[in-house]
Amino acid sequence: AQSVTQLDSQVPVFEEAPVELRCNYSSSVSVYLFWYVQYPNQGLQLLLKYLSGSTLVKGINGFEAEFNKSQTSFHLRKPSVHISDTAEYFCAVSGGSTLTFGKGTMLLVSP
């Protein structure tokens, strides 16, 4: 069985500030990790994914995430956020036959 915990349901931040969205997972097998973003009234869009290799993964829109196996974490970061980054962010783990999502973190960027 696998599970994903996103520790914050909401993260408010000011424009141009850095942000970190936290994600922890548990799995009995090797995992592949994903971050998706969902803008209002839209489906999910892939931000980035970790399959193997370098633990620092760069994605679209200036986001990056670091895979930490010992801490079973895959936190998402952006050094400077923009108003347009306001959205819900989902961490997901794939270790078996399905993709399991966290509950999501709403990133609220204000001017």
Added chain:
Amino acid sequence: KAGVTQTPRYLIKTRGQQVTLSCSPISGHRSVSWYQQTPGQGLQFLFEYFSETQRNKGNFPGRFSGRQFSNSRSEMNVSTLELGDSALYLCASSLGPSGRAETQYFGPGTRLLVL
């Protein structure tokens, strides 16, 4: 390439009715997964079809069913609708079976409101 398309985008039904939602995957993708998204429960996996066979099923009652056609298009059906079935239903496609390194690409969803 066109993305994943879902029809209809919005739907209003009353309790007891049934509904059919449609999903067309990205060309060449053979796997289609369905998810239910609600504010309280988040994203919950319904089922996955690969090459016209149901490969996995989530923890939902038998009122929820689906199928996949030879062109990989998929439909999901909910019978005897309940108020709690109001949700955004998302479809995702991938080249191969879900899981492991496969990336799922999502459609815009069908928003179902049950009155």
